[in-house]
Amino acid sequence: MQRKNDLLKPMRKGIAMIMALIVIVAIASIMALGLSLSTQTTKRSIDLYTHEQSILLSKSAAEYALLRISQDNNTTNPCNITTLNFKQDYYDINISILYIYENPPASCAGKMYASSITTDEQNGSVLMDITVSVDDISITTEPIRYFRRSIQKL
Numbered sequence: 001m002q003r004k005n006d007l008l009k010p011m012r013k014g015i016a017m018i019m020a021l022i023v024i025v026a027i028a029s030i031m032a033l034g035l036s037l038s039t040q041t042t043k044r045s046i047d048l049y050t051h052e053q054s055i056l057l058s059k060s061a062a063e064y065a066l067l068r069i070s071q072d073n074n075t076t077n078p079c080n081i082t083t084l085n086f087k088q089d090y091y092d093i094n095i096s097i098l099y100i101y102e103n104p105p106a107s108c109a110g111k112m113y114a115s116s117i118t119t120d121e122q123n124g125s126v127l128m129d130i131t132v133s134v135d136d137i138s139i140t141t142e143p144i145r146y147f148r149r150s151i152q153k154l
Contacts, residue, residue, distance in 0.1 A: 043141050050139065054132040054146040057091055061130050062150050065095050069126065069154065079108035090136050100125040100151075124154045 065084055072080045084095040099111055102123040133145040 047140050047142065047144065050134055050144050051146065054091060054134065054144060055148075057088060057093060058130045058132050058146055058148040061093050061095055061132070062128055062148070062152065065097060065128055065130075066126075066152055066154070069097070079104070079111040082111050090134055090139055092131075092133050092135070094131045094133075096129040098127045100127065126152050126154060128152060 061084075065081070068084065069081055078101070079099050082097050084093075084097070086093055097111075099108060100123070101108065128148075128150045130148045130150065131145065132148075133143065134140055135143050137143075
């Protein structure tokens with residue numbers, strides 16, 4: 001006589017359904033993780049691009065400040081320009097300028113970095129503090145601020 005095991009047949013159909021649901025949930029969670037990582041990568045790329053662009057803009061701002069100083073420089077008042085502020089797209093660029101002269105005119109009072117210099121090569125230089133910042137949250141995920149200090153010869 002042979003035994004018939006009818007007790008497990010209904011269970012097999014139920015286990016197959018549970019395993020199918022587990023596979024669907026696992027695939028959905030892997031897809032959600034992939035989507036999350038791809039959006040984070042995009043945000044990081046935009047932040048990195050914006051930071052690199054601000055570094056390049058700070059170099060260009062130093063050259064622009066030297067151009068403006070050379071255009072406005074005269075012998076009676078060589079310290080005309082002390083600050084420059086402008087906006088390039090969504091970048092805010094601020095430049096603070098201090099002058100280094102051996103014998104500055106009286107009009108340069110308060111605009112000098114050093115009142116006494118040690119060598120003649122230091123005469124006629126500027127100290128520039130350049131700040132480039134992006135505060136627009138719609139562009140970057142966090143505020144970006146790049147600071148550069150530069151000494152340039154006039």
